[in-house]
Structures are given as C-alpha cells and as structure tokens.
Amino acid sequence: MKNNLFACLLLLSFVTRPMSMDAREAPGGGKKHAQPALNLFPDPAAYDPGISLQGSLKDSLDQVVRQLFAATGMPGITAAMLIPGKGLWETDTGFIAKPAQKKVDTQTVFYWASTAKMLTATVIDQLVQEQKLQYDSKLSLWYPDLQDAKRITVRQLLEHTSGMYSFNNDPKVFAIEKYYTPDELIALSAAQPNLFAPGKYWSYSNTNYLLLALIAEKIEGKTFGQIVQERIAGPLHLSSLKVLSPGERPGNLALAHQDGQVIKEDHSVPLGAGNVVANARDMVVFLNALLTGKLLPVATVHGRLRNLYAMPDAGTWYGSGLMLYDFNEINQVNDLWIGHSGGTQTYRALIIYDTAAKTFIALAINQHVSVEAVARKLLSLVRL
Template sequence: MGVSGRLRSVGLGLATALLVVSTGPPAAAMPGRVDPLRRYVEAVHRTGVVGVAAEVTSPHSRERARAGAARRGTALPMPQNGRFRIGSATKTFTAAVMLQLVGEGRLSLDDTVEKWLPGVVRKDGRRVTVRQLLQHTSGIPDVLPRIPALNSAAGYRAERSRSYTPGELVRLALGQPPAAAAERAWSYSNTNYVLAAMIIHRVTGRSWAQEVTRRVIRPLDLRQTSVPGASASVPGPHARSYSTFGTGTAIDVTVLDPSMAVGSGSLVSTTRDLSRFYGALLRGRLLGPAQLDEMTTTVSAPEMGLPGVKYGLGLGELPLPCGGTYFGHPGELLGYRSWSGVTADGARTAVVYATSDGGQGTRQAMSALVGEELCGSRR
C-alpha cells in the first residue's frame, strides 16, 4: 500500500513503459481524444497486469480507456467506472480532514501526538507532531509488515477477514525499531495515518470514517467513494484483484477486511471520483489558502526512489516529463494499484488503476501515463 518498499522501483520514463512485449488484447476506450490515452493504457497492460483502466479530465473534456479483463482467464471487460481499493490515495483524504480542523482552530500542526493521544506512542509521542505524521517524518515504524494477510498467501488465507482496531495497529507497529529520526529523514509509514485517524476521532468526537464522509465525500458528491469499515467486499461493479506475494503464483485477493488501513489506505473509489477529488482539492474547494499551502509545501522523499520527488502533507509532488511538477499520490492495497495526478491549478487530472501485481515496469508505465497525460495540454 503506497510508497513503502514496493514503490522503490517507480520511474517516470515513458520509454521504459513502451518497451514491454504485448501479452493481451487491445484496449477498449470511450469516444473522444482516445488514441494517446489508449496507447498508455495498453503499455500498462503489457507489463503483466490482469486489467487496467484510466481517466483523464480537463475543463472541457473527460476521456477514458481500459484494457485487459475484469476477471483473470476470461474475456469479461474491465467495468466502466469500476470501484477499487485506492490504497494510499486515502492519505490525501485524511490529510485534508486534518487540515480542515487546523483551519477551524481545533488543532495545530505543531501539536504533539501526546497532546491528543496520551500514552499511545509512549515517549516518542512527546516529540512527534501532527505535521510530522502527515509528512512521514515522524520516525514511527510502519505497521504493514506486521499484517499477515498482506505479506504471504498463507497469511492472506488465514486472516483476510480479521479486523483490527487503530490502537491494536499502533501497538503492533511500535513493536519494531524506529524507522528514522524525526526532522532528519523522510520514511514512509502507514502508522502515521492510523494515528492521524485516531486524532481526528479525539478532536471531533466522531470517527475518521464519519468525518471523511461528511467533510469530503458528501460535499464533493463522490457517489462511488465509500469507507468500507470492516467489510471485506468491494461494493458495486468492480474487477477482481490478484497477488503473487512474490511467489510467481497469483491468487484472487479481492476479499479483504481493510481495517488494517484505517486512515491510511482503506477507501474504495473510482477513477471519476478520484479525478473530482484531486481537482477540487487543488482548486481550493476543500481547504483555505493557508492550509492548501501547508499541504503542498514539500520535502525531499528519497525513499520513493524517484529523482526530484517530494512529499507534502498527504500529497506528493512529482516531476512532469514536459517540465515543472504535478501533485498526486500512488496507492496500493493487495492487488489493486493506482496512480492519481493533478496539475497545480487543479485544471487537469489523470487517474489510472490496475489489478494484480504486474511486472517490474508496471509502476513506471502507470506514472508515465499520468505524467504524459497531464502534459497533454502543454504539448
């Protein structure tokens, strides 16, 4: 999920994406200016994923393309506007809620974790701030290596329906050595956003799920976006997801209790809703100017493995192949991979998701699609 170990091979080179040998049928696409988007979608599919779908929006157009199958071994096409687990793109939603609370004066980015969650992070809670949680500079270890369902086929079969509480996740994470010293190193940790969800609950008296729904999902009319809680199914039309767990043999992993990713990666959405969300966010519909400036003020994020990539508060800043940068976030939760990007003015968005682990070039091809399509109006 997100930009931890599995994202270290991410790259932006379109050439890499297009050198892969074709392994599947051609893409189907919606009418419009589809040829470039179709080529990029086919490039993603050729890296070995079962299915892929993408959407690109601008002020006067929306283009979609898809390739592959919704279910492995069949000719069933990828669903139009199908739902999928968006993984770490969830972090942008969580950060937006936190920054709304900052704008309302209900908490400060400089508040410590200890102030809101006394004793939860032991002695480190006194030095780690809300800003460091959202920025991934807290040094708090990542909980995901401690979740059996995400790390082996046997673990998945045994614990795919297991539910976790946020407090249990934090205790599991703190059983590991610290990842990095705060204020000195950037180190991606999903535990940061589990703690952010807990702080949201403490500040508002309502759960993270309730707050993200009433503050983001409903105001933006994101009708296909939902907080699944402990539900192990993906609601509505969706493609199946698959993972090899590094063994080379893929299994269906669509059924999964996502409670291990509360605040950090559990949301379900669509390419259309993610396009609407990221566009609205960068246009200032969710945050005031001061809070949006905080979100888009970035630090170097070398762990992502991309030259020049930076990270703000729940939002990455990535190089564009045509020059300049864009904002967005990758996402991954067991067999669903996504990449969302938006221009700095919020005018153009590109979102792609794929099912299954794919191959070495999958992330490169997805990031190339987003970067090239966001450059579309500038070429």
Template sequence: MLRTTQGDVSLTYGVTSAGGSTSVSLDNHIRIGSVTKTWTGTVILQLVQEGKLKLEDPVSKYRSDVPNGDNITIEQLLTMRSGIYNYSETYELNKALDTTPQRVWTPEQLVAIALPLPAYFGPGEGFHYSNTNTVLLGLIAEKLDGKGFGQIVRDRILEPLGLKQTSFPAAESSGLPKPFSRGYMYMDNLLTLSTTRLPADLIAKAQDGSLKPNDYTNANPSWTWAAGQGVSTAGDLMTLAEGLTDGKLLKPDLQKKRMDSLAPIDPDNPGAARYGMALAQFGPLYGHTGELPGYNTFMGRDPQNDVTLVVWTNLAPSPDGRDPASTIAKAIIGDLYGTAPTGPATR
C-alpha cells in the same frame, strides 16, 4: 483518464477478471489504497482550521502511548517525518495477511504492532513513509470529532465533493460495489518485503501466461484503515484530485500551507520526489498514489495548467516489480511535459 483545457480523454484496456470477457470500464470500482491518506490528511487540516488541534501539537497530547511523543508533532505525522516504524513492513503483519486474508483488523491492533519497534530516526530528522502515522491521525480525528472515521470521511470529504461512487467501507466488508474489477498479484505479501520483482524465469512465465496471478480482490483491507481502505472510481478520483488541489476543502491560508509543505524526501537531492501534508508531488502534478495487493492507482493534478490525470490497474505489482499505474502515468506525464517525474513509493 486525462483532463486538460482541450477536453477529456479516456482509455480503457483489458478485462475485469482473469480469463473473463467483461471489458474494464470507467465506472468500475477499485481499491485506491494510499490515496485514502489524502482524506485523512484533509480531515486533520480541517480540524486545525476549526481550532480543535494545532500542527505543532505533540502527538502525546492525544496519544500517551507513542514513544517520544512529546517531540513528535501532528505535522510530522502528516509529512511522514516522525520516524515512527511502519507496521506494514513487519513480518508479523505480512504473515498474517497471507495466512488469514479475511482477518478484520482494528486500528489499535495496527498501532500496537508498530509502537514497540525502534524509530527510523529522530522526529524531523528524515523521511520514511509509514502507515502508522496515518492510522494515528485517523484515531486522533475520531477522538476530536466524536464520530467513527467512516462517518467523518463522508461528512467532510465525500459529500462536499459529491463523490457518490466513493466509500470508506466498514472494516468487516471485503467486497466491492458493483461494477468492479478484480485485483491480482503474482507474489504473496511476505515476498514483497524483500522484493516486488519476480525472478527472471517467472517473469517469462507470467508474460507467456503459464504463471497465473493470485486473486486478492476479497482480501480484507482493514489492515490499512485510515491509510488505505478507500474505494472509488476513475471519475470520482478526478473530482477528488481537483478538490484537493483547487482549495475546495480547506480555507485559502491552510490550503496554501499544505501546498507549500511539499519538500524533497531526500534533502541532499533537491530534485528528488516531494511529499508534504498527506500530499505528494510528481513533477508538475500534485496528488497521491495507492497500492494494495491487486490494485495500483495514480491520481494527480496540475492546478496551474488545469491538467488532471487518473490511472488505475487491477494488477499490482507487475511481474518486473514496477507499480503499473504509476509507470503508465509517468509515461503520460512525460509526453505532456517532456519529462517524466519521480515520486515516492506510497503503499
């Protein structure tokens, strides 16, 4: 779905289930994965502007169990520069996702996996995308706002923007609101730790239809919590992208600080992908991508030229290891601007 000053263009392709006949539609609900992080980051920034915490606060002020927490700031959690280990990269979690896909995880269980593991680097000394950062931020938001995270999101993000087809489901919920598209992946979670690309012979079988993907639609997403549990539609994601970048959720000074926070994830390569306070940059577009087994989402907006783009797919990753929605989005952006952007991996 593309919106420019010349109007809206939308295109759907394929069906909602393998072997089915129901065409994909713009009102299909899908899991948006790490796009959820933009909600969590916005909530934290709203709490900052309400004076309930500061970006420079050490995480130890709110969580005494975080190693080196006296030297890790709230801002470093937001920008993925804390060095805290990503629980999503552990054998323990991925094995559990494969063997008990309906398991309901609590955020404290997720944090407990990560905190005993060694840091990637010292606070502020590098960039590493870590779901642990965002889960910690969600727990801090609950502590300061005195509500469950789902209610916080409804009060602070969904209702103000009028996102009626968007939700943060209960942890026990493994279903999707109707209508929805089923989500598929050829691999299992453990395999994706080493590579998301199938061997050449299996790619050929996937392409000719002799290898069937696995259905991950109803795998419980609670293992992502504030880092990826959201559900939405293409239309609502368009509204979300505009709300995030056009300052509809933050006061002007903090909105500017957020937009200015984007920095190269590789400081030795100024042209590299950029990430800031729970916001990524893809060339001239600002937004986020998201991936859960079976679903890939791209959401981006160029506020200067009034361009908004949302792409989602119900297969992720593709047999050749690419993120299909991001790959499609890059091609569209390349056609619009004459160059295809890079972007950080945001599973």
C-alpha cells in the same frame, strides 16, 4: 506501437518498486525540495467535470488504453482525466476477476491504496481550520503511552517525520490478507523502537496516518468513514468514494491480480492510510476540488508543499499528505506533478495534477503495472 508502450512503461519503472521505509535525512540539515510556486496551481475556472470529452482526443485516449491492455496484460483499469477547456475523459474497463471473466462496469470501484492519505490530511487540515486541532498538538493528548508521544506532533505525523515504525514493515502484515484492527496495528508498531527522534529524519510510515484518522474520530465522535462522507464525498457528490468499514469487501470491487490469478487482500486496512475505494472520476474530481479551494483555502493546500522531503526514488518528494514529482531530476523534462501514488504488490494507483499540461489524471490498475508510466503516456496526448 506495442514496443513504444513497453518503452514508456520501462521509462518510469523506477517508481513502481515497493516503497522503502528507511530513515532518510530530513529537518536537521537533510536535502529538501523548494516549495513550488503558487501560480503553478490550477485555475478553477478552466475545469468542468460535467462536460464529457468528445472528438479525436477522446478516440486517441481510448485507443491507448486498448493498446495498454495488449502490452501489459493488465486485468482492469479505471482512469479519468480532467482537461482545461475540454472537460472529463473517463474509462472503466477490463475485468473485476479475470479468471472468472467478471467484467468491470460503471458500478465497479477500485482500490486507491496510499492515495487515501490525501483525504486524511485534508480532514486534519479542516479540523485545524476549525480550531479543533493544532499542527503542534502532541500525540500524547490521545495516545500518551506510545513512544515519544509527548514530543511527536500532528505536523510530524502528516509529514512522516515522527520516527514511528510503520506496521506494514512487519512480515505478518506485509501482504495484508486479513483484517487487522487499528489497535492491533498500533501494537505492532509500538512493539518496535521508533526509528529516530521526532523531527530528526524522514521515514514513510502508515502508522502516522492510521493515528491521524483515529485522532479525527476522537475529535469528531464519528467513524472516519462518516467524517470523509460528510466533509468530502458528500459535498463533492462523489457517489463511488467510500472508506471501507472493518473487513468490508464490496462485491463491485476490482480484485487484485498476480500472474493471472486473483489475490486475496483485505483493503479495509489500513484506516486513514489506504482503505478507500472509488472510481477514477471521483478521485480526479477530489484532487481538482482540493487544489482549487473547494475543500480548503488554496494557501493552506500550497502550505502542504512547504516542507518537501526526499523519498527513496529519484525526483519524488513528500510534503504533508501530498507528493511532488520533479521530472527535471528524472529525465530533464520541465514538469512537476502534484498529488499522490499508492499501491501494494498487486495493485497500483495514482492521482496527480500535471502542472505543465494543466491536467488532472487519476488511475488505478488491479495488478502491479507502472501507473506513472501509463499516466505519462496518456498525458502525452494532451500535450500534442
């Protein structure tokens, strides 16, 4: 079994590489993926996170997690699956800090990295729905001095077609160990020339989502943490989900590991692009709510997949705060995932809806392990 698990981890190891920020062809003639059909979205009536999964499937999922610990040496994991007609499976196990033998428990939260962009895009969509903002609004309304601010739109920030340099490409913040203020990060980005004219190409940039969170703060007159709490975490009763305050390091956070040692990282940055902690249950409930119309009209969320730009890894595409994985392009399997991945050199996270299994899964691991491969292994049991 261990060999099979290693094979599974190798199968999708292509998606664990650090994300390239190179400019790629996009709107002006570049390749795009077709928008997935609306009927692939989940049926709201099929899911009940209030029901705990029981029986042989639960036992099999628990067993796979134990085997993954043995196969990968990972320190800790939070994972949850919402399965149609069967309920919720969840596990939180391993170590917050393996060298100190500090164990994960029911109060532990994990870092969700760039999956937080789904929350930011949802807030922006809600503000547009409330006519407080427009997708065509120019960045110059809030940041007139930034490069191309009179041409960059909110939609281009959402879709990573603004051309703005991603501050985390700067060697000083590539491995984030200290707190950088939003102004410091914007200054790092502004010190570099934009990569291309707005709308000409596609390039993943954390600067885009930092600016979106700051725009939301300016519109609402509240911190981004307050906005997410009032609009998403509160209404959905997601008690573990939190946008970290500047420099905040929760005592119940599963710490990043590398080569068996705890690595210092400040997960309170970057605002709007990756400063959220939670357990997997709350993150899987969030994505279910997003795709079933509890936070936005389903048509609006479906629209976030209208423009899908090719990402560096085969089979991965980026929309508006949502990613699409097309396994036809990876291993000739007729399956699509809708959601988002994220990670650092020492942390990995994934939240997706598997359109073939009609199952939601969220997981985070406090070490660099292929969460995509782990998800595929767990989802394979649902398909049996």
